[in-house]
Amino acid sequence: MSDFLFKRMTLIGIGLLGSSIALAARQKGLVEHIAIHTRSQATLARAEELSLGDSYHKDVADSVKDADLVIVCTPVGACEAVAKAIAPYLAEGAIVTDVGSVKASIIRQMQPYLPKTVHFIPGHPIAGTEQSGPDSGFAELFINRWCILTPPEGTDAAAVDKLAQFWTVLGSNVETMDANHHDHVLAITSHLPHLIAYNIVGTASDLEMVTNSEVIKYSAGGFRDSTRLAASDPTMWRDVFLHNKEATLEMLGRFTEDLTALQRAIRWGDGDTLYELFSRTRSIRRSIIDAGQEVDASDFGRHIVEGGETRAEQLKSDDHKDTGS
Amino acid sequence: MSDFLFKRMTLIGIGLLGSSIALAARQKGLVEHIAIHTRSQATLARAEELSLGDSYHKDVADSVKDADLVIVCTPVGACEAVAKAIAPYLAEGAIVTDVGSVKASIIRQMQPYLPKTVHFIPGHPIAGTEQSGPDSGFAELFINRWCILTPPEGTDAAAVDKLAQFWTVLGSNVETMDANHHDHVLAITSHLPHLIAYNIVGTASDLEMVTNSEVIKYSAGGFRDSTRLAASDPTMWRDVFLHNKEATLEMLGRFTEDLTALQRAIRWGDGDTLYELFSRTRSIRRSIIDAGQEVDASDFGRHIVEGGETRAEQLKSDDHKDTGS
Structure with missing residues (x-):
């Protein structure tokens, strides 16, 4: 009996998001096997050097075989081509999702090509840094961030729950909403x-x-x-x-x-x-800090990172009012 | 024989900048006495509670008496009124400067009122946080930041050098340029x-x-x-x-x-x-990091501040190229 939530996860694209998912899913023991495909041979080789997965596939069709979870982590403009390429090879009952920052277009691009036998659930983890590429990922990227799922009408509720569970274990809060x-x-x-x-x-x-x-x-x-x-x-x-x-x-x-x-x-x-x-405008930042979506330190905590001073560490915005001069 | 650069420094206004100057000048042993004036009685009382100075003055005229360094740390719009109020009481040979984010207007507002017997040298430390008020200051604010001085034509070079030395000891790099x-x-x-x-x-x-x-x-x-x-x-x-x-x-x-x-x-x-x-646009950030004006960690080092992960600490942007996916 396996405790893995998914037996085989395929990541198509292995930039900041893909590599972070690989590291986080492995750390949390969520998946038994991680299959990785990406178009660039250099990037695929780098992913292998970093041991981000268990198998590395030059052929995208090959990468999705027997996968019960496929996550498309390419730029949004590549999704239609990806859907066309993988559609014939997807296993029955697989969950197909993505991490793109737009959702209506993803549905327009992918849904027409995907077989009815898979669960297509577009997703978007609201997490990232300014870095990119397979070296930039880290397992903690999704902790305390929101992940939005936009399942089209009629999507199997159990499949949505299972994908939500995946993101929850990675540390995210999950919300579903309409793609538009x-x-x-x-x-x-x-x-x-x-x-x-x-x-x-x-x-x-x-x-x-x-x-x-x-x-x-x-x-x-x-x-x-x-x-x-x-x-x-x-x-x-x-x-x-x-x-x-x-x-x-x-x-x-x-x-x-x-x-x-x-x-x-x-x-x-x-x-x-x-x-x-x-x-x-001042109070909005306070609300974001209170909602746990921003660090509670002045200047993004830059002074703490630089190690330049200790007083900033004590500076919590809510202790201070603008007293002017 | 005193080693102090200035015997008596007067700070007019004691918000983020004023309080940071007070803490830094004290820490570095730059001034023998710190006199503080600010318009708000509550803020003045708070400055005293925080022991930011040596004397606290309700009357601005009283605060500048015998000062050899006067730093105006009020909002820019208050500078004309301050110049008028302090002009008759300034000591001969005193340096009068400010920390305002605009400089031509400061010259227009203050120069007409200040006596020829003082050295008027407008200044602007390019440093700050989003916090304000006397509680928000910290001595390390100026370290590795630039401070721009805009002395009007004919300003005494020795006085400019002395003020530049003050900022240098606080940790800043000093540049002089035309106010416009x-x-x-x-x-x-x-x-x-x-x-x-x-x-x-x-x-x-x-x-x-x-x-x-x-x-x-x-x-x-x-x-x-x-x-x-x-x-x-x-x-x-x-x-x-x-x-x-x-x-x-x-x-x-x-x-x-x-x-x-x-x-x-x-x-x-x-x-x-x-x-x-x-x-x-990507390379500009790299140049700013290389110039020492930004932390060399992804996401402003937020992940480090949150203590959420260790991998980001190793992430130095220059080690990573965009390899795409």
Whole structure:
């Protein structure tokens, strides 16, 4: 009798997400066998060097045979091709899921090709770093993060429960929601923040009156924060925007409207409008810390990481009020 | 014979910057006496409870008497009033400086009122956190950060050197530049990043189709990064935008142009334009890390702070290339 939740897990794509899932599932004893496929031979070889799996497959069809769990961890734009390639080889009753940052497009891309004999349950762990590639994974990535599942109508409830259990054991909280709603939620909590981060880093690089070396030198004034998201994987993020177009454009339109109002306030010296906004945004961060989705240390705990000081460790935002000067 | 660089340092305003200067100057033995004034009685009392200084003054005129170093640490908008109030009481040969995030406006506000017998040297340490108030200061805030001095033409070189020495002992690298150039540099490295952070948090708060609790719950997708800058002191930041209007509007105009081009690329499915930008922004972060202005750990070292894992500690960005999947 095995205690494994799945006998054979296939990971298609072995970047930050795939490698983190491999490490976490192994650590938790969730799967008996980990089969890995990825398109790049160099990446597949690196995954093997890192011992991320039990078998390594140049052929994607080969990788999914006998798998009871298949997780597609490629950029979103590759999912249709993956679905076509694996469909004939999927075992009856297998769960097929993914980790993509958009969900309606994943359903449009994959569902038409997958056989009715498998359980197709799109998923999205809201977890990541700015790193990418098989070296960047770590088993603790999913701890205390949310994982959203967007099962199409009529999906077998037992299969959804089993996949939810998988993510729960990896440390995540699981939520199910409609794919379209997911795409709107993520457009504001993830896609737009990445877009504006990429954009400001681009704008800063292209100035004539301020040199790049000045931008780098004085980045601790706030700019450096944006550079983290803007260092994320370019292929992954290109695909996100191409595949979540409507929701991103909607959020971007609202953002630009609001920014134009701020621009006008600055031009006309309307300090009250600025102060009103700057005051009400403060509490959101506190709520995120209280919800356990942000570290409870000032400056992302940078001072603690640098080992530069001890006082910041004691600084918990809720102990401090803005007393002004 | 005293080894103190200054006999009496007066801090006007005792928020994050003022309190950090007090702690650092004391720790380094730079000043014999620290006199503190701030407008709010509650804040002054709190500074005394925290033993940040040696004397506490309700009257600003009283606080600067016999001081050979006066550092104005108030919001930028208060500097003209401070200059008027202290001018008649300043000691001959005193250095008068500040820590404001804009510099041309500080010169316009203060220089007309200050006597020719003092050395007026505007300054700006590029250091801070999202916290504010006298409890938020720590002595190590300035270590390895840049401090920009913008002495007006004709300023005594020995006085500039002495102030530069003060900041150097606090751990900073000192640069001098023209006040107008400073304001352009900071508009892109600090002011615009704060404005767009405030703006996206505002936009996210005002949605009908996504609730605030969803924004908070799924903020680890990237949104939470923006909330740090958007939790900064509202009065300080209102004043920055009111007092660095032209340079901020210039940078904002460029940012919006670039964002509009990205919006168009998304609408028309122009993946190449997106990929080109997303690829070239990645190296900027690496340069900032190499310049010692950012921690060399993924995700700002959040995983290390949370104590959740050890693998991230080994993750140095330069060891990893994007190998894709």
